[in-house]
Each structure stands twice: as C-alpha cells, then as structure tokens.
Amino acid sequence: MPEEGASGAGWRSVAAQPRALPPLPSADKRWRIVSTALRRLGQRPHGLIEGMHAVQEAFGYLEPAALRYLADALGVPLAKVFGVATFYHHFQLRPPGAHTCVVCLGTACHLRGGPAILAALGTAHGVKPGGTTPGGELSVAVARCIGTCSLAPAVVLDGAIVGGMSPEAVLERVSGWFAGPGEDLPR
Numbered sequence: 591m592p593e594e595g596a597s598g599a600g601w602r603s604v605a606a607q608p609r610a611l612p613p614l615p616s617a618d619k620r621w622r623i624v625s626t627a628l629r630r631l632g633q634r635p636h637g638l639i640e641g642m643h644a645v646q647e648a649f650g651y652l653e654p655a656a657l658r659y660l661a662d663a664l665g666v667p668l669a670k671v672f673g674v675a676t677f678y679h680h681f682q683l684r685p686p687g688a689h690t691c692v693v694c695l696g697t698a699c700h701l702r703g704g705p706a707i708l709a710a711l712g713t714a715h716g717v718k719p720g721g722t723t724p725g726g727e728l729s730v731a732v733a734r735c736i737g738t739c740s741l742a743p744a745v746v747l748d749g750a751i752v753g754g755m756s757p758e759a760v761l762e763r764v765s766g767w768f769a770g771p772g773e774d775l776p777r
C-alpha cells in the first residue's frame with residue numbers, strides 16, 4: 591500500500607496511476623475489447639458487474655479463465671468473482687447453445703400456456719430454464735414479459751418474437767435445430 595505523505599499528495603499521485611492489466615487469457619481478439627472496457631471502468635472492484643457484462647457480450651458466457659482475469663484485473667478476490675457470477679442468473683458459466691429459445695412467463699403468457707411450453711421443451715429435449723441441451727443445440731431461458739402480451743403465449747426464437755405458440759408448435763419450430771448424425775446444425 592502506498593504511503594501517504596504529510597500533505598496526502600503521495601497517496602493521490604500513486605492512486606491516480608492505472609493498475610497494470612494482467613496478461614490476456616489468450617490471443618483471442620475479443621479479449622482486447624474486454625480489456626478496453628476494463629480500462630474505461632477504471633480497473634477498480636466496483637467495475638466487476640460491468641466487466642462481467644463485457645466478457646459475456648464478447649464471448650457469450652463466463653469461462654473460468656475469464657473470471658480469473660476479471661479478479662486479477664479489478665483486484666477482486668476470485669471467490670467473490672465466482673460468487674457474483676453464480677448469484678446473478680443473467681451470467682452464463684457455460685457456453686450458450688447454437689440456438690436460443692426464450693419462453694415468456696409474464697402474466698399474460700403464463701395464463702395462456704407459457705409453462706406448458708417450457709415443460710414440453712424439458713420433456714422433449716431435457717433442458718431446463720437457464721440450461722443448454724447436452725449436445726449444445728439449444729439454450730432455453732425465461733423472460734417476464736417481452737412486451738407483446740397480445741401475442742401470448744410468446745417465445746423468442748434466435749431473437750425473433752413468435753406469438754400464439756402452443757407446446758407442439760414450439761417443438762416443431764426447434765426440431766430443425768437438432769441435426770442428425772453427420773449433419774451440420776442449421777442456424
């Protein structure tokens with residue numbers, strides 16, 4: 591810890607120096623985007639949440655190496671970084687699936703069958719909310735109203751809102767994302 595002089599100027603002059611960022615976890619260029627974001631945040635512990643957002647936006651999830659990097663870069667204990675990452679459902683600790691299905695469970699969609707859609711996905715593909723199918727084809731998430739209540743029950747398939755869904759209709763829509771052996775996954 592820097593020593594403060596009688597005037598306190600010593601502390602201020604040292605504190606104003608930016609921390610050196612740790613080495614990037616890999617040569618992946620997306621880390622440069624993340625490190626730029628961390629510099630903008632001042633490389634301080636209070637930037638942890640926003641730093642996590644920056645990593646997840648760049649990579650889609652927070653891998654262990656990313657959490658270690660954030661801990662080193664922001665001066666936060668690694669245990670705390672893991673704690674924050676697991677506390678907020680928004681943060682993904684595993685790679686997302688190739689496709690996403692967000693099931694709305696807001697009031698209107700809940701009343702008109704949203705839970706049945708979610709259950710059907712779980713039964714047919716063995717995936718729970720916040721999870722990804724074992725083969726990585728599909729990630730399922732839930733939302734609390736996506737703003738299209740007149741279309742309830744609504745889902746968001748790869749970013750596109752689709753309303754008036756039934757469990758069968760959703761299963762039909764996602765079926766093409768599960769390719770047979772040797773086939774490429776359609777996107």
Ligand code: FES
Pocket residue numbers: 694695696697698699700734735736737738739740742743744
């Ligand atoms: S409750 Fe589902 S869109 Fe509003």
